[in-house]
Amino acid sequence: MSKLSNTSDEILTSARNLLISGGYNGFSYADISDVVGIRKASIHHHFPSKVDLVRVLVQQYREAGIAGVAALERNVSNPLDILKAYAGHWSQCIEDASKPFCVCALLAGELPSLPPEVATEVTAFFRFISSWLTSVMERGAMEKTITLSSAPDIEADAFLATVYGAMLSARAYGNPTLFSTIVAPTLSRLSPIVAH
C-alpha cells in the first residue's frame, strides 16, 4: 500500500507528537529514538536530515488534510455543517489530548526561523486550508445556509484565525473545553438568521 515502511511511519508519528508539544527546535533525533526504540543513526537512514523529516511530515500532514477535507465534503453537504464538523474535529483532538494542536499552526509561529523548505510547506498548508474555507463560505452564502458579514475570503481567514487562536487559548489555560466555548459563538454567528 504505502511505500513508506512501518518504522518510517512510527518516526513520523512520534516526530509529529514531539513537534506538537514544542515546535521545530523543541525536539531532537534522540527524542524520537527514545520513543520509537531505534538508534539515532537509523532515523537518518529513513530521513537523512531533520529538514527532510519535517518537510515530509508537513507534506503528509497537508495531504492528509486534503483527504480529510474531501471525505468531509463527501459526507456532509451543508456548508455550515462542514464548518461545524471541522471545528468539532479539533475540539475532539484537543479534548482527548490525541492531537491537541495543529502542526502548521505551531510552525507558523516559528516561521521566520524555520528552514525555508519547511516554511514553504507550512505556508502551502495555510493557503490550502484558507482557500478551502473560502469555497465553503462561498457555497454557504449562495445556498443561504451561512450568513456572511464580510467577503467569503475574509470570513474564511477570520474563521481560521478564531479556530487557531482558540487552540492557543485552550493550551495557555490548560483548559481543553475552552476551545469549543470560543468557537461556538462564531459558528452561531455564521448560522442562517432564523425568521421570527
Add this chain to the structure above:
Amino acid sequence: MSKLSNTSDEILTSARNLLISGGYNGFSYADISDVVGIRKASIHHHFPSKVDLVRVLVQQYREAGIAGVAALERNVSNPLDILKAYAGHWSQCIEDASKPFCVCALLAGELPSLPPEVATEVTAFFRFISSWLTSVMERGAMEKTITLSSAPDIEADAFLATVYGAMLSARAYGNPTLFSTIVAPTLSRLSPIVAH
C-alpha cells in the same frame, strides 16, 4: 530609575526579538552575544540561566502590558475604542515589523515543553489580558457601546483568539496587512447596532 543596567536591558531586548522570531528553543546565548556585542559568559553574569532570562523577560512583558493597558484606559474612555486601540497597537507592531508577534502568544504554543517557571509566567499573562478584556466587554455592554452576543468573558476570549489567530495568519502568509483585515469584521460586529 531602573535598577537594571543598560546592558541588562539590551540583553532583554535582543532576547525578546529573537524569541519573537523563533520561540524559546530558537535562540541561544551565543545569538544574544552577537547582537549585544558582549561575551556569552557576560550574559550569564546578568542572567545566570536561560530560564532566569526568559522568566524576567516575560515578567517585564506582563508588567509593561499592565502599564500599557492602564495608560490606554486613562486616555480612551469608550470601551469599543479601547478594543480598537488594542487591535491598532498590534496592527502597527506587525506592519512596521518592530514587534510582529506577541511574546506570550508564541510561548503559549510551546507551553507543554517550556520550563515550568516560564510556563507559569505565560499563563499569568493570558489570565491578565483575558480578565482585562472581560472588564472592557462588561463595561461596553453596560454602557451599550459594545454589542455582545455571548457572555463578556467568552466574548473577551473570542476576541483575544481572533487577534492572536490573525497574528499567526499574517505571519503564515507573510502579509502584515492581513491582521487588520481579519480583525476589522470582529470589531464592527462588536460595534453598537445603528438605528435604521
Add this chain to the structure above:
DNA sequence: AGAAGCCTACCTTCTAGTAGGCAGACAGTC
C-alpha cells in the same frame, strides 16, 4: 547479489553553564 534496515562508533558544532582573573568605580579610613 544486492538492497533495506538497523547497528556501533565516531565526528563536529553548538548548547548552557562554570571558574577565575582583571580593570574600573566607589566607598571608608588614615
Add this chain to the structure above:
DNA sequence: GACTGTCTGCCTACTAGAAGGTAGGCTTCT
C-alpha cells in the same frame, strides 16, 4: 590625597553534554 577593600561588569578559557550528521559493518529479505 593616598591606601585599602569590595563590588560590578566584563573578559578568557574551559567543561559536559546534546545537537545533527557520517562511516562502515552486520543481518535479513528478495
